[in-house]
Amino acid sequence: MLILTRKLNESVIIDDKIEITVISIDEGKVRLGISAPKEIAVHRKEVYLDIQAENKKAAESSMNIDVLQKLLKKK
């Protein structure tokens, strides 16, 4: 992993086309501005991890949905 030190308003450029700028620094919080071409997907990592965890839970779901069928039909 490459580690760089940046100050406020400084940025890094990745592969000539992605620019990440430090917009503000405040008590343990850093705001980043990311300019990247549209085809580059940028996500907060925890959202990814959350969805992974949720998929795993879903895979362990009870497959017996008889009860569910009844519940829906009651509606």
Next chain:
Amino acid sequence: MILNTRHFGKIEIDPEQILTFEEGLLGFESIRRYVLIPNPDKEVPFHWLQAVDDPDLAFVVTIPFLFKEDYEFDIPDKVIKQLEIEKQEDVVVYSIAVVPEDIRKMTINLQGPLIINGKNKKGKQIVLDDNTYSLKYRIFQETAQAEQE
């Protein structure tokens, strides 16, 4: 083609109906081929997404718009390209459900919808990053409240 499944036993599937998720689903990256098993009861909008290459792996899925009428999001251009989507009508959206023991606490994941191009059967789970939609959307909220009243 005969498919072995843990939950449904041996089932006959049409190989042309196999859905390909090139990147798998999040957390299940190595499993790329699925089939949709429709609910035999037409009144029940929950179906199964069964992995072709893993008999143990199946998800309960549903059409999210049935439970969240104003659900909307943009499919990124990159995904439109990747799935070779030509027309909006070809797109099918599913949400994966988590079915707990107490079924009334069932939730569907609106933050990571499955996008499927019905034409070429290519699919992808996309991530909606803006926190507008819940990862655990309770679908029986209203029912549960009504019962309490």
